[in-house]
Amino acid sequence: MFRSTTLRLLLLLGCALVAQPAAARTVTDSAGRVVELPERIETVFASGPPASILVYVVKPEVLTGWPRALRPEEAPYIAEPYRDLPETGRLTGRGGDANLERVLQIEPDLIIDFGSVRDTYIDLADRVQRQTGIPYLLIDGRFEATPAALRLVGEVLGVPERAETLARDVEQTFARVDEILAATPESERPTVYLARGPDGLETGLKGSINTEIIERAGGRNVADPGDGRRGLVRASIEQVMVADPEIIVTWDSHFYQRAQLDPLWAGIEAVRTDRVYLAPTVPFGWIDRPPSLNRLMGLRWMAGLLYPDAWDEALREDARAFYQLYYHVDLADAELDRLLEWSKGRPPE
């Protein structure tokens, strides 16, 4: 035991001595991993959809591809030069369909993963880094950690000022929501149900990454088993009726239409009072899908839905400004109209 430890220390020391001159700088990622980085980073491989959005928002020039090629309806909402980036697949997470050799072929200066920093992902990052020799950063994807993530990535990519601007914007948004929440006791906050899936009966339990946005915007998620469990589950329509949410949010247009027509949903308060909302999904979903910076737009939208009196931002200008600041696009009026119509429940066909 003693000998192997000494040996490892010696080895590490040796490696450090050898590596020291070549390494330009080291960065500690959200998982506490110390990663050596080249001085300038020109190309970044995003390991999955959340990371691709983070990189695109902070510094689109370095992005080497999209995990999934953009769909025609998404393209107008992405700045021109980046619409046709190649499809690269996902490196981690549930899919893992990107080929390491393809990553090597792209030869990125850095791989970024944005999301869970649990052991599985640490291990995965270490393995990919060891196998490819490409530095791999793990960045904490929790919603509350967004400003920190922006600053870290801004630092790494050499655009600290832009990252700071964005991080401040996020902090301000959080602070404004918190102000409203401070004035609204828990019991007075509206109840919200997130309807997923074609029949609207999939939902996320309170505290899940899929519903984080609801709680952050000050909604009470009705899917709360009360025992701290999380994740996606199936509900029954009877449970939804008992919970009787004041607001239903979805991004599935089939379900949105069904909720208006199906007599089973007709008795639920949100449907009766016409408070079923359809979240736009271009270029990225407003409330989730994937869970990345796109949720900031969703947070603003939901704050307006849940607290129309206290949240005085006009959605139109808010969306225009958000898409400009985050997604580098000046939306034409027609595109903006589409987004707003969408958020009122009239999805583009």
Add this chain to the structure above:
Amino acid sequence: MIGRAPGVRVSLVLALGLIVAALSVGALAIGPFALSPAETMVALFGGGEEQAQVVVQNIRLPRVAAALLVGAALAAAGASYQTLFRNPLVSPDILGVSAGAGLGAVIGIFLSLPVAFIQLFAFAGGLAAVVLVTVVASAVRNTDRILALVLTGVVIGALAGAATSLLKVLADPYDQLPAITFWLLGSLASVTTTDILPALPAVLIGLVPLVLLRWRINVLSLGDDEARALGVEAGRVRFIVIAAATLITASVTALAGVVGWVGLVIPHIARMIVGPSFARLLPVSAIIGAGYLLVVDTLARTIGAVEIPLGILTAVIGAPFFIWLLASGRRGWS
């Protein structure tokens, strides 16, 4: 035995039917929306509060009906296949019905279609898989036609499973993938009357030939040569039984998703009670299957704060029970 095949014991069927009916009434009164048994009954016949009526008539009644239908159908199909193939390890998905239906539904979810189309795709997928199996198996030069069928079923099922997996990889991980996962585990959570209406006639159409041919199917369980000696044309009867059981399985799988184990375990229980004669096995399997899935679905929607997928419960209950059945060495097959 064959010459004087015993009829169904009417009293037994009646008794089982009464038990299932009682269970159904109980299931109607159970659920997160609190209603007393009296209120449930009032609501069932159109009285009481409007909300209670909606819960009992539009939510619980279709769900109870669907559970009975799916359970009965899967158990009946399982009993038919087991008798036909003379093999106690056969279940309704042996010829790839579930795998095909699963693939059909997954394609529907992948294309983001509405629920009705997902069900239609599932139905079509289940039928297509079995058609493919029978066509391929008939082309296989093998003296044992049943073996050829079963093996082809395994192969086509595996292929459909592979295609399903491919679509899971390609699916949107934040949206479609969970929907696919839930569908493949089976659930009656969103069943409405409009979902049951197309499935019900399909199941009945499938049951009619099974009931009419019950004696011939029984003869078939003795083997092709014996059947031929007794004047039963094995090939045609087998084809009809496969078509009927497939129709039944595909329609309820389209309705409820992939629910395993019912069609395997329930016929064994029925056989323990009434013996292997198909004429008795079919109705008793169907009734027990209906009651069983009703109980399981009631558990699925009540034991947790959230729905537990049916396929999980049927496996968790069915698998250990099946082992017990095997270990206890009860009289079963012959």
